[in-house]
Amino acid sequence: MNKSTKPLKYVAFPEICDVCGKKLIRMAAEADSETNQLLHHCPHRSTVVLMTLDEIEGTKAITKWIIESPCSEERAINLATELAEKMGAEMVVNHTGRLQ
Structure with a gap:
């Protein structure tokens, strides 16, 4: 199967919108990859986290x-x-490259 056509797995997370209280977080991961991407979208706050x-x-x-x-x-x-x-x-490499 071509990498671009592999299905994504979605897992719900309990992040809640500050305005409506709706749970809008999903985690997507390529089926055979150790790289995960977490995406949160709130239509009230226009928040996107990747x-x-x-x-x-x-x-x-x-x-x-x-x-x-x-x-x-x-x-x-x-x-x-x-x-x-x-x-x-276990750690976060921030935008400056330092470990937190």
């Missing part, structure tokens, strides 16, 4: 993450941290 979980020298790490949102930087970082924990990450 995270990539990779393994670095035997340690699970978030190596890429993007948050597009009108929410505060603190809220965005807290959301990214919560999602990283749910994905089983």
Whole structure:
């Protein structure tokens, strides 16, 4: 099967919209890949979080993450941290390349 046509697996996460309380988080992973992408979209807050979980020298790490949102930087970082924990990450490589 061609990599671009492989089905994605979706797993629900209990992240809740601040406005409507709707649960809108999904995790997608390619069937044979160790790279996971977590996507959250809230129509009220226009929040999108995309995270990539990779393994670095035997340690699970978030190596890429993007948050597009009108929410505060603190809220965005807290959301990214919560999602990283749910994905089983042991460390996060932030946009500056430092480990957190």
